[in-house]
Amino acid sequence: MKKLIISIVLVNLLAACASEPKKEEAAPAPAPKAEAPKQAPVAKTEVDPLNDPASILAKRSTYYPFDVAVVQDEDKPAVQAHAKYLSEHANRKVRLEGNCDERGSNEYNLGLGQRRADGVNKMLALGGARADQLESVSYGEEKPRCTDHNEACWKQNRRTDLNYAK
Amino acid sequence: MVLRVLQGVFGLLLLAQASMAGAVLSIEIIGAGEHQIPVAIVPFGGDEKIAQAINEVVAGDLQRSGLFRLVDPAGKSPHEPAEVSYPDWQVRGAEALAIGTVAAQPNGRIEARFRLLDVVKQMELAGQAVSASEDQIRAIGHRIADLIYEKLTGDKGVFSTRIAYVNRQGKSFRLIVADSDGHNEQVVLAHNEPIMSPAWSPDGSHLAYVSFETGHAVVYVQSLYTNQRVALADFRGSNSAPAWSPDGQQLAVVLTRDGSSQIYLIRPDGSGLRRITFSGAIDTEPNFSPDGQYLLFTSDRGGSAQIYRMPAEGGPAERLTFGEGTNFSPRHSPDGKSFVFAHLNSGGFYVAVQDFQTGQMSLLTEGGWEKKPSFAPNGKLILFASEARGRGILATVSSDGRVKQHMFTQSGDAREPVWGPYP
Known part of the structure; x- marks a missing residue:
């Protein structure tokens, strides 16, 4: 049972690794530019x-x-x-x-x-x-x-x- | 005992030496027995200081029971039967006379030789030598008071027994064992989280109790000789309300690990856990009958907290208390014929007793804030938590409700008292 869980976790990790570059690829260059000014004020007010x-x-x-x-x-x-x-x-x-x-x-x-x-x-x-x-x-x-x-x-x-x- | 084996394995040394805490400040006696026996206690011959100390303990014990009236010796001081002139004591109205001597033994122990004389029949009722170490002079006094009590009332005395209770002072909690008169306090456990529900093992060697020191209620069993202890029940949720079976072979405990508070049996070594109530309600405060066959307990299965009885091994429960108000904390009388409990009505909390056969309930107190009653092992007195002058105090009432006493400890609130077994 333990082994099974570990292998599932590993699969998920691998999946996460595999998908990350894809996301980066999918996100076009303009996106960060557009978000940057928005994020700053949000970060200031976003207390827990x-x-x-x-x-x-x-x-x-x-x-x-x-x-x-x-x-x-x-x-x-x-x-x-x-x-x-x-x-x-x-x-x-x-x-x-x-x-x-x-x-x-x-x-x-x-x-x-x-x-x-x-x-x-x-x-x-x-x-x-x-x-x-x-x-x-x-x-x-x-x-x-x-x-x-x-x-x-x-x-x-x-x-x-x-x-x-x- | 099984426990002794375990202590070595899982035992945790808590307090290497039980520390002596402050003594009781004062005791107030209210009321008197219907027929008080007039008894004269002559200060013993020998070492005057020791004799005086013993005399005070004996007189205090007898007075607190409410069953005796102390007759002033008024200058007469016989120490041997041959020195007694019975008419002197008949004139003073004494029915019994206690005389004796004290002396330090070569081994350093104190020995009291004591005789109880029947003034009316002009004969000796009892004679005994009682010895103890020098720091246990009070124990000698209690023993003598027990002998006088037993000879003159026919019931066994409880002056040599001990009580356990919790002292709360601000955020600090101390579990305390003391003589039945509140003196000679010893601290069993002290920390800054609540301590509840001390329960004596039948042989008086161990206390089971509930401590919150790990953040939730856990049941521990601790030796009063070594102070070593085991965590008897430490499941998810609350673990509480320990009660020993009369043979000491198992305890009933209350756990919430499977949902609401339910009663389980467990052996003192933590093995053999078995659930015995299945109500989905709050079932708590189990107490074994003296023959070990039944459990009394508190349950709100009928909609409000009432007292129930069931076979100790499990089985159908029978409701015992009805009428207005709610009822808590049941405990069997030593003869098994009645039970004492805390009755709550619109006015507050009162100590009540109910006869099993007649089902008749009677209130023994009228203070309005009286909880957690337990019988002395002779069934003649009931110890409970009360309140006076804004503080939690220990109190007793005679089982006929006639004599009450309030014991004021030096500081803090006294809570959760329970009377221990015969030594």
Whole structure:
């Protein structure tokens, strides 16, 4: 099996090598000239959209009602945007960290947080992210953002964080 | 044990020496037993300082149980039966009298010779010599308190047992083993990621627990003698909720490697992994019955978290808790007749017990933030995590709900307590 994969990879590499000169040939001389002035300004503004505070990708957490693990409608556009980003940036990896408020046992919340993380994981996969870009873990109620015993606090703790690897 | 073999192979030396941490600051006792036994404890003869230290431990233990009223010796100090004038103690209302002597042995050990006398019947109830090294004077006191407790109540004492819990201070987590009164803390594991769910092996030699130090929840089993440990379950997702079978031959653990939290059995050496729940819901917090035949566990398979029971080898589960609210963290009583758990309703978390036969549930606490209860090995006390003055603390309640005590550790929040077995 391993041998087979290696040989397929080799074939692909060979194919890539073989096609490169063709592309160069196909691309006529005027093309680079025309593109050169365009590329410069694009390069200046083309920051990683992940680092753009105005991008929907700046939203890195999904929030939940009590004892619920399904991604809520208001969070779906952001999760779908992250899925698209991951599908276009194969080298990026993201850890999905499920968290809960303290109303449950620590162990039950560990399970609930895992379910929350897995729910986001599934939506990202459906949106085009590859399995090897995604890892879901749970912290249960062990890493609260806020520690008061009230809903204002609890709602901040019921979330899944999308934590991109640096 | 199988584990000992493994330690040599996979063992990881964590803390070469368990460090001594700060002692408990204070203990508050609330309530009293219905019938308190009046008992007088005469400071032992011999080395006054040692005698005083032992006396404090014995008196503290008996008082915390809520089952005894300490009678002031008021100037009388017999150390031998021949020196006892029973009428003196009858007048003071004492029903029992503890006397004795302490002395340093030639080998450096401290020996306490102790007698318990029945003041009413004017006879000796017990007599024993207890010895320990000089740094274990508290252990002598606990042993004597156990003997007094057993002779006067008919139940075995638990003052010589230990407890485990997690101390959280900011981002630092420490897994701690301490005497049942919170003294004599020893740090088993310390780092800056969460630690959860310590579980004693039946012989008290090992702790299983959950640590996040590698970035996700992993179950470890660690020797309390050598501090060496093995990663028992380190699969994809969360590995958690370890529970030992009464014979120590297997553990139930909860894994998410095949989807949602499900219960698996595994041997202490990591072999023989076998899934036993297939619900697709969250099945967690397994706890073996004392006879090893059943598992209690928490599941939301019915729509909300409730307590279920199933055969320990797998099979159909039966729901045990109904009514308003949700229920978590079930643990069998040592006699197997009831179970204790955390009940959550609109008011908060309470320690509750339910009788298997009647199905009757009763709440033992009213604080509103009480979690993770576990029975003392004699079934007479329940240890749980509570909150007071804005901090997580350890607390106990007698199984009849009458006597409560709060144990304030020096700093940080105490969480996830569990009572250990008899030594």
